[in-house]
Amino acid sequence: MSVGIGLLTDVLLSGTVLMLGLWVILTADRLRAAIGFLIYGLLVALVWVRLGAPDVALTEAAIGGGMIGLLVLGASTRLPPEPPRSPGAPARPRRWILHVIAAALSATVALGLALVVLGLPEPAPSLAAAVAAELPATALENPVTGVLMAFRAVDTLFETVVLVLALIAFWSLIPDAGWSRRPDWLPLPHPPPALVLLARILLPIGVLVALHLFWIGASLPGGKFQAGALLAALWALAMVAGLARPIAATERLVRVLAVLGPLVFFVIGLGGLWLAGDFLAYPEGLEKPLIIIIEVVLMLSVAVMLGLILAGLPSADTAVRAPKARPGTEGQP
Numbered sequence: 001m002s003v004g005i006g007l008l009t010d011v012l013l014s015g016t017v018l019m020l021g022l023w024v025i026l027t028a029d030r031l032r033a034a035i036g037f038l039i040y041g042l043l044v045a046l047v048w049v050r051l052g053a054p055d056v057a058l059t060e061a062a063i064g065g066g067m068i069g070l071l072v073l074g075a076s077t078r079l080p081p082e083p084p085r086s087p088g089a090p091a092r093p094r095r096w097i098l099h100v101i102a103a104a105l106s107a108t109v110a111l112g113l114a115l116v117v118l119g120l121p122e123p124a125p126s127l128a129a130a131v132a133a134e135l136p137a138t139a140l141e142n143p144v145t146g147v148l149m150a151f152r153a154v155d156t157l158f159e160t161v162v163l164v165l166a167l168i169a170f171w172s173l174i175p176d177a178g179w180s181r182r183p184d185w186l187p188l189p190h191p192p193p194a195l196v197l198l199a200r201i202l203l204p205i206g207v208l209v210a211l212h213l214f215w216i217g218a219s220l221p222g223g224k225f226q227a228g229a230l231l232a233a234l235w236a237l238a239m240v241a242g243l244a245r246p247i248a249a250t251e252r253l254v255r256v257l258a259v260l261g262p263l264v265f266f267v268i269g270l271g272g273l274w275l276a277g278d279f280l281a282y283p284e285g286l287e288k289p290l291i292i293i294i295e296v297v298l299m300l301s302v303a304v305m306l307g308l309i310l311a312g313l314p315s316a317d318t319a320v321r322a323p324k325a326r327p328g329t330e331g332q333p
Contacts, residue, residue, distance in 0.1 A: 010050055017043050025103045026096070034069070034076040041065025054221035055144045058213070062229035067306060070236070074185060074312070139288035141219035148223070149291045153280040157269065160262040160298060163305045167258060170309050171249050178314035183246040185312025186239040199241035206234040214299055218288070224295040228302025235307040246311040254304055261301030265294050 024036040042065040048057035217223030238244035269280035
């Protein structure tokens with residue numbers, strides 16, 4: 001009975017995800033597409049749960065369904081409306097053709113991946129046994145954290161570097177006269193009292209949940225990325241509710257925090273050359289303390305970088321302007 005219910009749940013979930021993905025691609029309404037994309041990310045998180053990958057599900061829910069969805073939703077509401085076509089203007093190309101092409105390409109990629117997975121030999125080649133045999137040396141019980149911080153630490157290091165580069169690219173869009181200005185995308189002019197109350201209640205609880213996610217990452221699903229993403233989301237909530245002011249790109253503290261994680265990770269990796277004979281190798285007996293240090297600073301860096309991206313950019317009309325002269329003072333020094 002339970003097998004039948006599980007199979008029915010998987011079929012319904014898979015069908016809903018596929019239909020929603022096609023709808024997001026084919027719909028012409030930008031706002032509806034953004035909302036559908038946000039829901040799509042949350043459903044994909046449920047798919048990862050059904051596949052037995054809770055670590056990936058947490059990341060997908062926080063970043064794929066939450067933060068990216070929020071960015072897409074905000075961008076869709078700020079795009080200027082399309083101007084109406086005049087009677088004598090040439091007809092616009094049919095955009096549904098582009099939507100169909102995008103859907104066909106997506107379906108082709110999905111079909112190719114499905115064929116690759118279904119074509120794997122039985123049993124599929126895996127390094128799980130080798131990783132499990134070496135996992136006790138890291139003093140970590142969670143194999144996902146062990147793989148990320150030990151067996152593929154170089155990949156994890158470069159993933160954090162990519163976040164720094166993404167923040168730099170994002171800040172490159174700031175107008176020249178707006179560098180000293182605070183972003184004004186998230187804060188509401190008059191936040192509803194219910195939203196302010198909700199933010200005041202959720203912020204301390206959310207911080208405790210983030211710290212819990214971070215600490216249990218050594219033995220259970222969780223870790224620095226999930227905790228950092230949650231802290232960034234709480235920061236965004238505080239900015240929306242007016243409980244915290246967005247930070248300008250010129251603030252030195254946030255710049256230091258953004259690069260602190262990758263920098264400490266790289267320095268500890270260099271130390272492994274002298275103390276353990278290889279880059280990002282941990283000296284015997286110091287594996288877990290060094291990994292905890294790396295994870296703490298990476299959690300802070302991830303939270304700061306994602307929060308700064310969520311805060312948005314200063315608007316073009318918030319650039320520094322010369323103050324207007326008071327009436328009757330024109331020409332005076």
